[in-house]
Amino acid sequence: MSDLLAFLIAAAGFAGLCLSQSRHQQDILRRALPPKTARTLRAIGYVALTIAFVLAVVTHGPAYGTLVWAGLLSPAAASLVMLCMWRISASQARRRRGKRLHD
Amino acid sequence: MKTGFRQSMAWLHTWAGLLVGWMLFVIFATGTAAYFQEEITRWMQPEVTVVRSPVDATQSAVAFLQREAPDAQNWFITVPSRRSASTQVYWVPPEGAPAGRTEAVLDGDGREIATRATQGGFFLYRFHFDLHYMPVIWARYIVGLCAMAMFVALLSGIVTHKKIFADFFTFRLGKGQRSWLDAHNVTGVLALPFFLMVTYTGLVTLGTQYMPFGIAAQYQSEDTFFAQVFPVAPPAERTGRPAPLTSMAPMFEAASRAWGGAGVGYVSVDNPGDASARVMLTRSSADRIASRGETLVFDGASGAVIPTGFVEGPAAKTESVMIGLHAGRYAKTLLRWLYFVSGLGGTAMVATGLVLWTVKRRQKLKSPHAGLWLVERLNVAAIAGFPAGLAAYFLSNRLLPLEMADRAAWEINCLFIAWGAVLAWTLARPVKRAWIEALATVALLFAAIPLVNAFTTPRNLLASLLAGDWAFAGFELGVLGLAAAFAYASRKVAVHKPKVPTPRRKTAASPA
Numbered sequence: 001m002s003d004l005l006a007f008l009i010a011a012a013g014f015a016g017l018c019l020s021q022s023r024h025q026q027d028i029l030r031r032a033l034p035p036k037t038a039r040t041l042r043a044i045g046y047v048a049l050t051i052a053f054v055l056a057v058v059t060h061g062p063a064y065g066t067l068v069w070a071g072l073l074s075p076a077a078a079s080l081v082m083l084c085m086w087r088i089s090a091s092q093a094r095r096r097r098g099k100r101l102h103d
Numbered sequence: 104m105k106t107g108f109r110q111s112m113a114w115l116h117t118w119a120g121l122l123v124g125w126m127l128f129v130i131f132a133t134g135t136a137a138y139f140q141e142e143i144t145r146w147m148q149p150e151v152t153v154v155r156s157p158v159d160a161t162q163s164a165v166a167f168l169q170r171e172a173p174d175a176q177n178w179f180i181t182v183p184s185r186r187s188a189s190t191q192v193y194w195v196p197p198e199g200a201p202a203g204r205t206e207a208v209l210d211g212d213g214r215e216i217a218t219r220a221t222q223g224g225f226f227l228y229r230f231h232f233d234l235h236y237m238p239v240i241w242a243r244y245i246v247g248l249c250a251m252a253m254f255v256a257l258l259s260g261i262v263t264h265k266k267i268f269a270d271f272f273t274f275r276l277g278k279g280q281r282s283w284l285d286a287h288n289v290t291g292v293l294a295l296p297f298f299l300m301v302t303y304t305g306l307v308t309l310g311t312q313y314m315p316f317g318i319a320a321q322y323q324s325e326d327t328f329f330a331q332v333f334p335v336a337p338p339a340e341r342t343g344r345p346a347p348l349t350s351m352a353p354m355f356e357a358a359s360r361a362w363g364g365a366g367v368g369y370v371s372v373d374n375p376g377d378a379s380a381r382v383m384l385t386r387s388s389a390d391r392i393a394s395r396g397e398t399l400v401f402d403g404a405s406g407a408v409i410p411t412g413f414v415e416g417p418a419a420k421t422e423s424v425m426i427g428l429h430a431g432r433y434a435k436t437l438l439r440w441l442y443f444v445s446g447l448g449g450t451a452m453v454a455t456g457l458v459l460w461t462v463k464r465r466q467k468l469k470s471p472h473a474g475l476w477l478v479e480r481l482n483v484a485a486i487a488g489f490p491a492g493l494a495a496y497f498l499s500n501r502l503l504p505l506e507m508a509d510r511a512a513w514e515i516n517c518l519f520i521a522w523g524a525v526l527a528w529t530l531a532r533p534v535k536r537a538w539i540e541a542l543a544t545v546a547l548l549f550a551a552i553p554l555v556n557a558f559t560t561p562r563n564l565l566a567s568l569l570a571g572d573w574a575f576a577g578f579e580l581g582v583l584g585l586a587a588a589f590a591y592a593s594r595k596v597a598v599h600k601p602k603v604p605t606p607r608r609k610t611a612a613s614p615a
Contacts, residue, residue: 003437018272063392064438067428071441074294074448081272081289089276 002059003068010052010069010076016045018080027084030091049073109263116259117460121478123249124457125485130246131453132489133231134301135446136224138431138439139581141186142574143224147500149560149575150218151188155211158355161370163213164190165351171207172196173376176338180370184389186574189216220510221500227493232309235515240312247306247313254302261295264288279601280466283459290452297445298452304429307422332419336381336400336411344378346404354406358384358399365390378404393420394427454486479534480526487541488525490589494548495521497582501552501559521548535596542593549586553579 018024020042025033033041052072057065106114120127136143145151155163160183168178172194181191190209196202208216222229234242261267271292274285291298311318315325322328355367368387374380380403386396400409415423427433431442461479465471471479499517503510525544529537556579557563567575 014272021269021272023269024272064433067392067434068438068441070296071438071445074297074441074445077272077293078289081274081293084272085274085276 002055003072006052006055006059006069007072007076009048009055010072011079013045013048013052014073014077014080015083016041016043016048018045018084020045024084027091028087052076109265112259112262116256116263119252119259120256120453120456121460123252124453125481126245126249127253128450128453128457128485129489130231130249131446131450132493133227135443135450136493137228137231138434138443138446139578140224140228141184142578143227144221145186145188145223145574146578147221147223147497148189148216148218149556149562151210151216154183154188157182157184157366158352160190160209160211160213161355161367162351163211164192164209165213165348165372167207167209167213167215168192168194168372168375169348175375176373178370178372178375180372182367182370182387183211184366184368184387186389189218219500219503219505221514222511226496226515232305235519243309243312247309250302250305251313254299254306257295257298257302260291264292267292280459280462283455283462287452287455287459290448290455294445294448294452297442298449301429301446301449304425307425308429310422332416334411334413338373339379339381341374342378345376346378346380348372348375348380348382348403349401349406354382354384354401357401357406357408358386361399362386362390362397365396368396372403375403380404381409382406388427388430388432390433392427392433393423394430394432395419395423457482457486480529480537483529483534483537483541484522484526487538487545487589488522488529490545490585491525491541491548492518492522494545494552494582497552498548498555501555538596539593542589542596546586546588546590546593549582549589552582 019028019033020038022032022038025031025038053066053069056069056072059065060068161180164180165178168175168180172178174197175194176197177195179193183190188210190211190213191206192209193206196205208218210216232243232246233239234245264270267288270285270288272289274282274289276282278285306313311325311328318325318328322331351370358367359365366387366389367384368389369383369385371383371385372380373383382401382403383398384401385398388394388396395415397413397415398411400411401407402409431439434442457478461475461482464475468475496514496518499514503513503517507513525541529541532540553564562572562575564576564579566572567579
């Protein structure tokens with residue numbers, strides 16, 4: 001259970017890092033965020049990744065916990081990659097539907 | 104030289120990656136499978152169902168050995184772990200005894216397993232560094248060379264990937280070469296710490312073979328080095344006075360207490376049944392990261408500890424931790440799955456890199472040259488051919504006659520026959536057709552595995568799920584997942600229409 005929580009917190013951390021980039025703000029939110037918000041999101045993202053690390057170490061001990069955290073980072077980051085891809089394809093589909101309606 | 108550092112690193116990355124890429128694909132694929140080698144072996148020995156606690160299984164194995172080899176010089180027992188179901192025993196016959204058999208595989212009750220002859224998941228683990236059909240020393244040099252090239256490719260790839268943070272989450276589909284580059288970058292970066300660790304520690308695992316210079320400089324011979332670092336007490340002289348071997352359970356408990364709760368991995372008994380009998384218990388590598396377990400020595404008749412005074416030095420301990428990180432034997436379920444998924448990511452990274460090379464050149468060249476022709480076909484042969492071989496290996500386990508001579512060797516031959524068949528097919532077909540057909544074949548072969556299992560054993564997928572047998576069910580769900588992935592890939596190739604490259608405007612400062 002705490003591993004699932006660590007994963008979700010890491011994913012939230014990567015979400016913060018992802019949304020701090022203007023390209024992915026367009027992909028996911030379809031608008032740009034002000035630079036101050038982007039910087040805050042990036043900071044929160046790093047903090048969340050750290051919290052996930054602490055949670056893993058508290059659960060499993062320093063050595064095993066570090067390895068579990070390092071291993072969880074990959075699927076957590078991958079979930080953000082997939083979210084961006086899904087949002088891009090959703091907006092492409094909407095644009096194609098919009099084109100067909102206007103033809 | 105006019106080219107900058109980044110460009111020369113890009114050149115290095117391309118060639119270090121391409122020349123050994125097909126070998127690396129196979130090494131990554133088998134290494135990834137090896138993280139579940141015990142579960143694979145369980146699936147490939149469906150007759151084994153009795154699982155007991157390690158100490159009970161060991162005691163039963165001792166009973167078997169007392170019947171089968173009572174005056175052996177040495178017994179060696181591989182204790183079953185949480186994940187494996189069988190006990191391996193070996194023995195050294197007494198001096199001057201006629202040649203006979205010296206090993207057996209037992210179930211938890213000490214009975215010989217009447218199971219089909221197979222090398223199981225253990226073959227995939229050994230293939231990962233010993234390859235096949237060649238002396239293991241050659242294989243380890245070849246694999247080591249590829250691992251060194253992999254390490255060079257990783258480091259040069261990091262230098263070349265200048266947008267490593269900006270493109271961290273970027274994977275754009277439907278953009279041809281750009282998409283393949285994104286795929287290669289994303290699979291490469293998201294598990295980069297794992298790839299750096301696994302490549303470096305892989306080289307360390309066979310470090311004394313690849314870099315024997317330190318030993319040569321400091322020791323008279325390799326033997327004196329190994330005797331100092333890994334001392335083995337010489338066996339005691341047989342006294343000729345019989346004394347029954349004490350029971351295993353108290354020794355197991357004493358060892359576990361000394362090791363902070365860890366379990367026993369191996370049991371070695373010198374002069375069993377004699378008054379000079381000694382029992383050596385070696386710590387299992389499943390309970391802590393450092394893979395090399397220490398050994399406790401007990402008097403065989405009384406069960407008393409005999410202190411050895413051996414202390415592991417820090418260099419040996421460091422190496423032991425590195426090997427432990429690579430092999431991941433210490434990992435429990437979640438971390439083991441994370442290792443496996445990262446390994447799949449590495450396999451995908453190598454595959455996307457190989458395909459990227461061909462996509463890039465196809466776009467640039469008006470007519471493909473011989474090198475491109477060869478690489479395109481080797482790509483299909485490796486990326487589709489080797490998985491086809493793996494599927495054939497598992498299918499042959501269920502389909503080869505149980506009484507066949509050299510059955511285990513023939514299962515392995517089936518892997519190579521299937522792999523060779525895909526290679527031959529690929530050489531005869533246009534590349535796009537070859538990809539579609541080969542990927543579809545792999546999907547069919549993997550999907551056939553649970554079906555063939557259902558028809559040849561009572562342990563089908565539904566029965567395994569109902570019984571909570573996660574080793575069996577996990578294996579079959581895993582191969583079904585692979586089948587789905589390969590089927591999806593085949594379909595994507597079939598419906599793919601190549602993008603007409605948009606004419607690029609040459610600017611004054613376009614890079615090479």
